Structure formats: structure tokens, C-alpha cells
Amino acid sequence: MTDSDQPKRIGRIDRRKFIAGVGAGVATGLAGCLDSFNAPSNNSDNGSSGGNNSGGGSEGLLTFAQVKSPVEFDPVVLNDVPSDQVASLVFDPLYQFDKGGTNLVPRVAAKKPEVEKGGKRYIVELNTDATFQNGDPVTPEDVKYTFTAPVKEETENAGDFSSIKTVKTVDDSTVQFDLKYPFGAFDSYLAADIVPKSVRENDKKKFNTKQPIGAGPFKFAGWKEGNFVRVERWDDYWGDQKPNLSEIKFVPVEEGTTRVTTLKSGENDIIEEIPPKSWNTVKSISGASINSVPGVGYFYLAFNCNKGPTADPKVREAVDYTFSMDQAVSNFVEPTGIRQYSPLPEALASEWDMPVKKWKEIPHDKNIDKAKSMLDDSDNVPDNWNANIIVPPDDKREQLGTTVASGLKEAGYNASVQRLDWGAFLDKYVSGDPNDYNMYTLGWSGSPDPDSFMYFLFSQKEEGVGNGTFYRNDTVEKAITDARRSTDQNKRRKLYEKAITTLLEDRAHLPAYNLKNSFGVKSYVKDFTAHPVSSFSMVSGYNNVSVEK
Template identity: 55%
Template structure:
């Protein structure tokens, strides 16, 4: 290694701390969702190798292999289009961005060489990137690849388009500089810069389907080996990785284990070294495993009950308030979510509320205690007959189902005879929750994960733009309400401002209105929790990325 090589490595390692506390990055997604879209990739076990390293057999266990049990199976790997947590957990090991996370929610360079230069009006970001990075096929990572990776989600009209649609143009200067010109001064743009994971333009364009399911290649410390949907994913250490550190692990073997008790059993017997998502009733079980422990951190997420504000009785704010009187959300979260999660009183996770100084004490006073008599009075005033057929839809998740059941039980106590809580598989749920049709739902429970910025927890769920209504916003809040329209307008104004004080005021006003009008009933936020065997070293749960394997601040190894 030459002196120049040593200096480049040293500089890269030190760059990782410069943006600590600036906010995190990552694609927003339906929290806990196993499918982010309508496509259903066929099963694939193609090797996807791009060099001479032999393909491992499914389930093979070379030394220093990490066996990790996911809750759901990944369904695709192309970061341009993927929009679900299990797929992202795998993809993030293969693909890199200009920026990434530190051990918390700070933003640090990855392919970038330092902090971007930002224009005074906040509409231009100039980024210099390394010229050392290479993809797993040996080809260099170029500014053209970066430009393509940020433009493709919008150009291809993917579900990730709204994460990048504030970009107007991207200009390339020389071999290492890109200038991002924005349509407006977008405050959280550092999050967007970190959300974009870089793919090889020509390679992906040659066969997008293969790139998504059988031969994805990135520039990260692990490369794709093989996959069978619903069975396993194998990643191997990329021996010619351009950066630092080189992965300690030789292989990561991901296995979906959907049933929670079975997942815990595989941790106990050593079949898996790490398991994710420990349900509340199994916390004590995992804690009692002698050679394992729980590693957890509060996620950047939000779980809630949403109302159909477009059609049916729940379009009336009086009815929504009556339903608030039908349930004690504190009690429901205590019974069905803790200790795996914590009560949340606004769309913002606690870390955002604290950092921005939002009036959480005021917001905590908005939800009602359970009072069936008050609920009955409001239902009578709104003219809702007791034979009305209520429909609450929930995804295949026990915690969210129990929130729906708690609301349904309260409606029955209020005198309604026809109350249905329908647990749907993800495909059916994702088709229904955003139609706005009374025949499909009056209420639904859902979750959202995003970046540590207020925009990620307002625009997508309460926005009234063409890329949110019926796309990510299934409540249609504002359809029958001038207050709702004004709140949505303030959210867009905040999105298009680089002035933090102005943004805070707009978000405070908008969210206060949203909570008072009960477009949602906020419920809880989950911890990213993992059962980890004691022989696994340096595993790190992460608030946004779920977990970190090989980064500038940790490097997992297995010492059985």
C-alpha cells in the first residue's frame, strides 16, 4: 500500500464523525411491512456472482458465518424500487450511498469525501465523491452512476419517487463532483442524499429484473451469493472491497422465521445467532437464555390507528372523537406492546420531539380517557345508527390487531352490534387501506418508519399531493375539512423551507390541528430489538437501519 493509499484510508475513517447529530437518512417505508409494492418476484437462487469466488450451497456454514433470523422474507434487492424492511436489511449490506448513518442518527460520508457545499438559499448542494470505490464487478463507481441512482426512482415512477422528487437537475463536473439543484429549498435534503443507494447504471439497465432478484451488485462490503424467496438469502464478504473496514464475517445467512416462538427457539438452540423482533410475551424467555442477551434501541417509527376521513361516518370529526372515547390507548399499549415498544402521542418519535422541542406535554392532553357515555352522546349527536356496520382492517401483526380489537370492543360497549376487525395479509391490506372507500374500511392500523426529520412523519401520511393521496395517505384527511386542507398546506410549506424555526412553527400548528381533529390516534413506537448470542461480537441495533454489521463504528464477528 502506498502512502497515498494510507492517507485515503485514514481520511475516510476520520470523515465518519463530521456530521454527528445532523440528522439521519434512509428511505421511508411501511414499518414491519413485508411487501412494499404490487410486484411479486419469482423465486430465484441464481448465484449472482461477478468474480471467481465459488458460490456457497444453501445453508452452508463456513467459519465466521452469522446466521440471522428475519421476521419476513425479502422480496427484492434493487434499492431503486425496494420499499420494505426485510429487503432493505439485506440490501444495505451490499449497497452504499453518498452518506450514511453513524451509530445513532448522525449523517456521515460513505462514498462522499466530506460535507456538501450548500448555497445560501438552500437549493444547491455540491458533493465531492471518492474516485476509489468499485462495484462488485470491478467497475468504478462514477458520478454518472450516482446521478442515475438519484434520478431513476422518479423517472421510473417507483414508490420511492417522493423521496427524491424535490431534485430538479443533477450536474456532473469532472470525475468526482455532482451538483444537486433542487426545485425548492428542501430542509431535510441531507436525508435524501443518504437515502440514495448507488447502483451501476449500465449493469442495471442491461437486465433490471435480474438485477432485482438474482444478480444485484453494489459497492459495499458484502456481495450477493444466492436467494430463495421464503427460504434464505446468502451474502459473502467481498474480498476486493475498496473501503475500510474489511468485513470480519465471511458470510451472512438470512433466514425468515415468521412465527415468534419458533424464532426464539432457534436462538436458544443455536440454529440462529441473531433473531429480530422479540414479542412482548417472549421478552422474559429471551432474557432467561443463559448464553444470549437482548440488544435494542428505540426505532424511528410511528404506529397508529387512522380514520377514513373521505367516506362514511368517520369523515365527521365528532365521530372520530367518539371513537377516541371508546378506547384507552395507554392501556392498550401497556397490555399489548410494552416492553417491545413505548407509548407515542404524536406522529413524531421521541427523538424528533426532543430534538425539535415540540410541545409534547400539550399534545399528551389531547387524547381522551375511555368514557363510553361521552362516546354514546357524540354518536347520537352525529346520527350514527347502532346497526351501522363498522369495518376495521389490520395487517398481519398481533400488536396492531390488538389495537384494532381494543377499538372494536369499545364500539360494542357503545351499543354497536356489527363491528368487524379484519386481519388481512399484506397484499390485501395494501390494496385496501388507501382506497378511501367506506366499503373497504372505516379505520385501519399501520406503522411508518422514516428519517429523523418531521417531514418523514407528516408529508407522507397527511399530504394532499398526487404522490401521497391514495399512495401513502389512506386517511384522506382534509377531504371534508378546511382545517385539514390548511394543515396539509402547512406541511408542504414546511417541506419546502430551509428555515428550521419556520418549519418548527408550521409543523407545530399542523400537527396540533391533526391531533385535535383525530385524523389519526397515535399509538406507539417500537424498539428495534434483537436476541443475540453471546459469541456474536460487536452486533449493533440501529434506530433507522435496524442493525449494523460492518461500518466505521462496528464490525461483527462470530466466535463460537
């Protein structure tokens, strides 16, 4: 699910939630990060499995083909998956997700947080060995700065930390988070990459694009935007797991079949995001295989519920009758992705014991006669209606929009599909103006907590930011808010079940699919692991990539 464009709206959208590129875009875990996932961390065809050696013994160079070029590297502000994929190697987070993406484990932190005041206070003790690459220790002040800078600077990651009231340094190794309210998903927001306050404050521009300094296992070694990024092993890395690889070179290869060709030729050792039509091609490459795992994402068709014909739920239901989502996903997404029937990825919904079987019964099969009858009978649909469907620059989402348009034309109504560049799309899809759109296709990458999907996609507070539906239902809004402000998982489950069922029945969204984090991997690359939250893992407590040519 390596969605590498992943831009986000100015405001409160986290890059790890907003899916905006060619794939599904789960980057290293910050907000809500996939802790409730049961999916295996390695659906590898080559048998690559996690190891646990001390590392540091291989001089291997690994070349990795990304879908897009990184553009910046400061975790406080960076805005795209390719950049984050690199930054996640240079910086270490306070906590990270384990192999299966189900639990948080300490990284810069020394142990799990102590939770007090009914979930309103989190106390985190730091690992006193944690050190930045310039030799400075990682201090509570650095952690405080990391969590407060986005809000102070009004960066696009500010929403991740909006529940925080204050952050205090208790002593030389302890930091205390006090929240505005008990927030059931806050622990997953602790998976933030820690930055050195003094270095970043000295020159933010240099820190972002020329000399990022973190506490991670690799040091930034240089880059040329649109051409390459290099990171080198930090031989003095403070962690237990020293990298095997001496260097990783990331190169952008935007066109999918070209990426596959570079894997076959050996020009690249790993390629990300295998196109659906190239899946079998990669499987058949001698000396290579596919390493994949379902990510924590959600792709969908959304309606403008603010104004225009689609503000009428009966019109939205009629559109549902114009095509078969099952068939569309089969045609355009599989085997790169899987059908999804709610805003929650299937593994997350299963972990929370959600009524997925009931939700699967809500969408309609294709019935053009029924669609035509409902549209013809609606006073809100003009006879000359030309439905406007906008899509981002991604083939799968464009094909979904085209499928809907074809069904509407079969029902006797015109429809047009506008494929927009990301800038234009992001401006339009949150305007609420029916002249801009009646429907749009998009996606979202979240964490292993329902909050990361429900709040940012459906809360009325996020209208014009990440919520372009303008769907307004006070009961749904209250359920989302109440679930967010509770630490009782059973209570939260019931609230989310109620909200999701109503949203599906009212068809604010038509859920479509989830993508896999998929990679083509040469057989001489050992121990590489696709990850449901972090896209992939190079060096961790359960794996350490090496190149053995």
C-alpha cells in the same frame, strides 16, 4: 423496529417510510433518515459495544433469522425490509447515519455536501477510492443514475427524489443536485445506495434477483426465496473497515416463538423482532441477550375522514372515548414498543423541541358513557352502525383494532375487525370508501426529519397513496407544504407544531406506539449493534461484527 413485510403503495411511498409488516420496519436510511435522533444506538443487555478495528481477520459465519424472506435486491426498486437488510450490505450509500442516527457521514461521498442557492443546490464530491465489486470505479454518472432512475422508471421510490430538478456530473468526481425548491429535509435523502449504471442497464432483472453488484463490504453469494440468502465478505472492499465476518446467512423464520426457539437452540446466532410475550423469555436464555433501540417509526389508528360517520370529528372523538390507548399499548406492545403521542417519534419530537407534554393531554381516557352520549347525539351515526375497522396481518395492530371494536360495542354500536392480507389491505385503506373502512391501523417508518412523517401521511397530495384519511384542512396543508419548502428549522418547527396540534385535536389519527429495533443475540456474537435508522449494523466506522464460538 424490524418490520419485515413493509410493502408500499404503487406510487411515491418509500419502503423506509411505510411500515407494513410485523414490526416497525426501518430499513437502511434513504429518505429523511433519522438525523435528529438522540436515542442511543445500543440499548444492549449484553454490553456489546462499537469497536473500530480494521477487520477482515475473522472467518466467522453468522446466521441471522429474519421475519420474512427477501424478494429482490436492486435498491432502485426493492420494496421490503428483508430485501433491504441484505442489500444494505452489498451496496454502499452516498451518505449513511452515524451510530446514534443523528448525523449523516460520508460513505461513497468524500465529505459533507456543499449547499448553495439558499438550499436549492447540493454539490457532492465523491471518494475516488470507491469501487464496485466488478472493479469499476463509482462515478458521478452512477450517482446521477441512482437518483434519477426511480423517477424515470416511475418506481415506488420515486417520491424520495421528487424534489430534484436536475442532477449534473460536474467533473470526474463531483455531482450537482439542483432542487425545484429549497427543501429542508433533502440532505437525508442523500443516504441512497449507489448502483452501477452500466451493470444495471445491461440486465435489470439479473441485477435485481440473480447478481446484484454494489460497492458494499459484502458480495451477493446466492439465495433461494423463502429459504436463505448468503452474502460473503468482499476481500477487496475499498473502505477503511474490512468485514470481520466471512459470510452471513439470512434465513426467514416467520413465527415469533419459533424464532426465539432457534436462538435458544443455537440454530441462529441473531434473531430479529422479539414478540412482546417472548421478551422475558429471550432475556432469560443462557448465553444470549437482547440488543434494542427505539426505531424511527409511528403506529396509529386512522379514520376515514372522507365519507361515512367518521368524517365527523365529533364521531372520531367519541371513538377516542371508547378505549384507553395507554392501556392498549401496555397490554399488547410493551416491552417491544413504547407509547407515542404524536406522529413524530419521541426522540425526534424532543430534538425539535416540540410540545410533547401538551400533546399528551389531547387523547381521552376511556369513558363509555361519554362515548355513547356523543354517538347517540350524532346525526351522522345511524342506529344500526357497524363500524368497519381494517387491519393488516399483524397481531399488535389487530389487537388494537379489536380493542376499539370492543369499546364501540360497550357503547351500544356494532363493530367488526377485518384482518386482511397486505394486497387487500393496501387496496382498501386508501380508497376513501366507507364501505371499505371507517378506521384502519397502520404504521410508518421515517427519517430524522418531520417531513418524512407529515408529508407522506397527511398531505392532500398523498391521498390515495400513503394518506388513507382524506383529512382536508387547508391550514394544515399549507403548514406542511411551507415547512417542506423551507430550510429555516425554527420556522419549520412552528409550522409542524401548528399542523400536528390541529391534526391531533381533530383526531385524523390516534397515535399509538413506536417499536424498538430489537434482536436476540448470542453472546459469542461480538460488536453487533441495533440502529435506530438502519435496523442494525454489521460493519461500520463504529462496529464490526465477529463470531467467537
